[in-house]
Amino acid sequence: MLSIRRFMLLTLVLLLSSSAMVTVIWTYWHTSHEVEEVFDASLVQNAKVLRGLVVDHRDRATLHQLQRSVSLAQIDGMPDEDNYSSGTPDDPGHPYEYQVGFQAGSLDGEQWLSTPPEFPAVSAIEPGFRTLGEGDRKWRVYTLRDPAQGIWVRSGHRIAVREELTEQVAGKVLVPILVVLPVLLLLLSLGIRRGLSPLQTIRQSLANRSSDDLQPLPSDRLPAELVPVVSSLNDLFARVAATLERERRFTADAAHELRTPLAALRIHLEKLRLPPAQSADLLCGIDRMERVVTQLLVLARIEPQRGKLPLHPLSLAPLCCTLVAELYPRGLDRGVSIEFEDDVDVEVQGDETLLGILLRNLLENAIRYTRSGDLISLRLSQEADEVCIEVIDHGPGIKAADRQIVLDRFYRESRHDGEGAGLGLSIVVLIVELHNGKLLLDETPGGGLTARVLLPRIRLS
Amino acid sequence: MELLLIEDDELLGRGICEALAQDYRVEWFRDGQQGLAALLDMSPDVVILDLGLPGIDGLDVLRSARRKGVTAPVLILTARDGIEDRIEGLDRGADDYLLKPFSLAELEARLRALYRRAHGRSDEKLSYRGLEIDTRLRHASLDGEALLLSRREYELLMRLLDARGQVVTRRRLEEHLYGLNEDLESNALEVHIHNLRKKIGRDLIRTVRGVGYMMDRD
Numbered sequence: 001m002l003s004i005r006r007f008m009l010l011t012l013v014l015l016l017s018s019s020a021m022v023t024v025i026w027t028y029w030h031t032s033h034e035v036e037e038v039f040d041a042s043l044v045q046n047a048k049v050l051r052g053l054v055v056d057h058r059d060r061a062t063l064h065q066l067q068r069s070v071s072l073a074q075i076d077g078m079p080d081e082d083n084y085s086s087g088t089p090d091d092p093g094h095p096y097e098y099q100v101g102f103q104a105g106s107l108d109g110e111q112w113l114s115t116p117p118e119f120p121a122v123s124a125i126e127p128g129f130r131t132l133g134e135g136d137r138k139w140r141v142y143t144l145r146d147p148a149q150g151i152w153v154r155s156g157h158r159i160a161v162r163e164e165l166t167e168q169v170a171g172k173v174l175v176p177i178l179v180v181l182p183v184l185l186l187l188l189s190l191g192i193r194r195g196l197s198p199l200q201t202i203r204q205s206l207a208n209r210s211s212d213d214l215q216p217l218p219s220d221r222l223p224a225e226l227v228p229v230v231s232s233l234n235d236l237f238a239r240v241a242a243t244l245e246r247e248r249r250f251t252a253d254a255a256h257e258l259r260t261p262l263a264a265l266r267i268h269l270e271k272l273r274l275p276p277a278q279s280a281d282l283l284c285g286i287d288r289m290e291r292v293v294t295q296l297l298v299l300a301r302i303e304p305q306r307g308k309l310p311l312h313p314l315s316l317a318p319l320c321c322t323l324v325a326e327l328y329p330r331g332l333d334r335g336v337s338i339e340f341e342d343d344v345d346v347e348v349q350g351d352e353t354l355l356g357i358l359l360r361n362l363l364e365n366a367i368r369y370t371r372s373g374d375l376i377s378l379r380l381s382q383e384a385d386e387v388c389i390e391v392i393d394h395g396p397g398i399k400a401a402d403r404q405i406v407l408d409r410f411y412r413e414s415r416h417d418g419e420g421a422g423l424g425l426s427i428v429v430l431i432v433e434l435h436n437g438k439l440l441l442d443e444t445p446g447g448g449l450t451a452r453v454l455l456p457r458i459r460l461s
Numbered sequence: 462m463e464l465l466l467i468e469d470d471e472l473l474g475r476g477i478c479e480a481l482a483q484d485y486r487v488e489w490f491r492d493g494q495q496g497l498a499a500l501l502d503m504s505p506d507v508v509i510l511d512l513g514l515p516g517i518d519g520l521d522v523l524r525s526a527r528r529k530g531v532t533a534p535v536l537i538l539t540a541r542d543g544i545e546d547r548i549e550g551l552d553r554g555a556d557d558y559l560l561k562p563f564s565l566a567e568l569e570a571r572l573r574a575l576y577r578r579a580h581g582r583s584d585e586k587l588s589y590r591g592l593e594i595d596t597r598l599r600h601a602s603l604d605g606e607a608l609l610l611s612r613r614e615y616e617l618l619m620r621l622l623d624a625r626g627q628v629v630t631r632r633r634l635e636e637h638l639y640g641l642n643e644d645l646e647s648n649a650l651e652v653h654i655h656n657l658r659k660k661i662g663r664d665l666i667r668t669v670r671g672v673g674y675m676m677d678r679d
Binding site for chain 1: 476
């Protein structure tokens, strides 16, 4: 996944290490160039001094003596601090003596002087700078011809000397870079983390809020880059909240528009105090319209809440009590009685309005489909991790094969009195889903329908 | 009992007026401003207030009235059935809450209960299936014979009669008889009901198992 922190760290690591690399390479190149200039100049000088010596000694025929005074003992391998032949206490010598050499001879091919022993012997006398030898034994030499005296002179260095010097200088530059770079990167990583912490704070506060929380994010003490982001988010929250509020208002308005005329219709009918035989059909029609309106409004209210319904701890027994009390007179009109077995009280996580609607729908269904003189029971029970609400009737029940179909919206069983809105059970299913529960339809022993709602139980700590 | 109805819907307002006019005096106003003025002016026994009013919202009428010291009980009529709407109404000083559509019996029962709660009595003479009750004298008789009811039995009977046609939950009855805070024996209410039934006859009070008691509508 794309991460700003990782991207910035990676970029900085790459930039810093490549700039360190460029510094080291440039230092190496520049140093080696300068070292070359200095060493070359010293070769030329050495050659000129040697020429003077050789010219002097040739005349006095003491070349042999000169050769002995500068010659070095043969040693094995590369000379270094422990591996060189020292001279006398008066002349302790130095291992680098072996890295520096001279040759001299006459232009007619005779070689008079050569030291140290590794100095490559070359017969061709070409004046100027040349590189002689192979591999470890490469030498940089300067040859000087003096036709007037009939001599040539050559001075040289092992190339390894120059390279060592260059490497040491470049190494001195590299060491601080290698030490400082990791520390720098660590500090950078901390700095980036600190710099991005406002983002982390926003992420946290978004992750922790519940999904229906549309409060704006706090926008004080924000870095300038985040102000537009947070204010856009807050705008979005405000718009969503406004939309939700409009929707809620629309539902409420629709409820008012539909329920008020229904209320008027009912009260006008009831005030006539007609004998039941005359008013029954009218009342039945009004009942049915009321139910359809209620159920549609309930659906309109629940649907947008799917997945984001706030649930609160709720005691079910008082709710059951209220609903039975409310619906009992309606049952009585049909000769049906309702009882609530209030042996246990149970707590669930729920929404009171919706659970009330659920109980009402289950009870109304039971009332509608129960024969006069029968009893409907509402029962609460709890098991290890479930709470069970049962509505038990002794009506005709529902055939096992049809139990799924009745849960679908607007389905209504044909053999009944046509009073239902067909929405009741599908609303129950919706509400049960919103509470992470299950609805089971079973047969009551001895006939009838048992609707069983299972909800997760609250664990009391 | 004198009622003030504030309801903007012509059809519903007229229905309520005509239905209640058989037993009570009803004054009807169609908008919130006039209703509020009348409320301050005439001090009715109970106010029936619709929430969705033009001009000034029902809840604002209620708040203004309460702020101006109106104590008459207010019954709210509303089409909104959300718990939060109901709580808001009760918070602003409503005494009861009736969801549209409602039955006439329910409306009358709520009005009687509100009136009694405010005045400690309902209309002076009451008759119900052979029971005759004079609420001013707190005197009851059955088929012409005087009944000797204890204070609690009388209260219980009146509470059930006021809500006739509706179930009164045990908790409501206990609150009514003993107040909220008193500890009482779990079967104290059953004992009173038992005694009351012995005096007025078994059939008048229906037991709703697990829930409460009710008396049928006439």
